[in-house]
Amino acid sequence: MIQHTARRIGGAAAMILALAAPAAAQDGTAAPPALGLSLNTVAPVEGGGCRLTFVIRNGLAADLESMVAEAVLFDGAGHVDRITLFDFGALPAGRPRVRQFDLDGPSCDTLGQVLINGFETCEGAGLAPGACLEGLRLSSETRIEVTG
Numbered sequence: 001m002i003q004h005t006a007r008r009i010g011g012a013a014a015m016i017l018a019l020a021a022p023a024a025a026q027d028g029t030a031a032p033p034a035l036g037l038s039l040n041t042v043a044p045v046e047g048g049g050c051r052l053t054f055v056i057r058n059g060l061a062a063d064l065e066s067m068v069a070e071a072v073l074f075d076g077a078g079h080v081d082r083i084t085l086f087d088f089g090a091l092p093a094g095r096p097r098v099r100q101f102d103l104d105g106p107s108c109d110t111l112g113q114v115l116i117n118g119f120e121t122c123e124g125a126g127l128a129p130g131a132c133l134e135g136l137r138l139s140s141e142t143r144i145e146v147t148g
Contacts, residue, residue: 034059035132037069037116039140040098042108050108053100056091060135062124064091067132069116073103076112081105085120114140116148 036057043051058064067088073081088099122132140146 033061033131033135034137035135036137036139037146038138039114039142039144039146042111042142042144044108045102047104048107049105050103050111051100052103052114053098054086054088055096055098056088057096058091058093060093060124060127060131062127062131063093064088064122064124064127064132066121066123067091068120068122070118070120072115072117073111074113074115075106075110078112081111083117108144111144113145113147116146 034057036055036059038055038057039052040055041051041053043053045051056067067090069086069088070083071086072083075081082105084103086099086101088097091097116136116138119132124131136148138146138148
């Protein structure tokens with residue numbers, strides 16, 4: 001009985017994954033270039049601040065020589081806590097990178113959302129204007145929502 005249930009759950013999961021696949025992949029066309037930015041972890045830092053750890057996957061057509069994002073941090077009630085810049089530095093195409101940012105002040109428990117408001121800098125040889133914003137794909141592996 002348990003094995004039968006596991007097979008049904010496994011089959012249902014496979015169906016959900018198939019339905020969730022992008023339409024571009026289903027019709028045989030390549031997915032558009034993407035700049036994946038995921039909030040991977042949050043952790044308290046000494047003195048009451050919060051460390052945000054991001055994983056960035058540069059799927060754009062060029063290495064990024066410099067990427068600086070303007071971020072708006074909201075508290076749990078949806079009020080703006082601060083506006084800041086996250087300097088992600090150089091990001092080679094096709095290779096994941098991890099970047100950490102230590103925030104002074106409130107603890108991680110008070111953060112509710114990170115809004116990527118735009119890019120102060122997004123430079124790379126042959127990169128079309130607006131490519132970073134157009135290709136931006138945001139996600140979070142934490143309870144803190146990441147939007148843009």
